[in-house]
Amino acid sequence: MRIVPVPCLKDNYAYLVIDGTYAAVVDPSEPAPVLDAAAREGVDIGAIWLTHHHWDHVGGVEGILQMHPGAEVVAHPTDAEKAKVPKVTKKVEDGQTVTTGPLTAKIIHNPGHTLGAISYVIEDAVFTGDTLFAAGCGRVFEGTMEMMHDSLQKLAALPPETRVFFGHEYTASNLKFAAHAEPDNEAVKARAGSLVTPSTPSTIGDELATNPFMRAKDAAQFAERRTGKDNFKG
Ligand code: FE
Ligand code: ZN
Secondary structure, eight states: OEEEEEEETTTEEEEEEEETTEEEEEOOSSHHHHHHHHHHHTOEEEEEEOSOOOHHHHTTHHHHHHHOTTOEEEEOHHHHHHSOSSOOOEEOOTTOEEEETTEEEEEEEOTTSSTTOEEEEETTEEEEETTEETTEEOOOSSSOHHHHHHHHHHHHTSOTTOEEEESBOOHHHHHHHHHHHOTTOHHHHHHHHTOOSSOOOEEHHHHHHHOTTTTOSSHHHHHHHHHHHHTOOO
């Protein structure tokens, strides 16, 4: 299995998850860069794995299906209803596995950013959409602060070497807030000092060391930090 990041829109990442000539695409914001990347890699898109229903993660579904009409479309049932996409063919819940072609991923339900947000775990990689970013997390739009805190703790339990493929390149500004939230955290300073963009993937270990949201000691501290970040003018 190999993973190819595909920059989309201004700061989004789609990803091709490739086995041989088969690819699943995670969160295609727009079709053209994904179709170009698939052609460059010599792969056929057999599945679209959606982490949540927001337009900047599903906007490319229709265009990809026009070129690959048989591709499966995977989402959590709650977000499948809200996603403005032609057809979700597989609905997946927490703890289930999803197999498309030669690829099998385990689903982690991460309510908070949206109620049906999910992550896909495959081998040593996790695709987290807008739940977990490098040194940050998504805004809590549909769920509660408690839900989002629990969702990040579920991801924190993955092996530390797990590679984290996230939905947006927000790492530089996230690290500014991380330094504000934890001024004495040396790992945050080191990470900011050596940051290279594009910064995908991160690892769970790096997030455990530097992510102020994953590091929050409880839901109350998580909520305080999330609200602080929403209002932060770094
Ligand atoms: Fe989103
Ligand atoms: Zn997004």
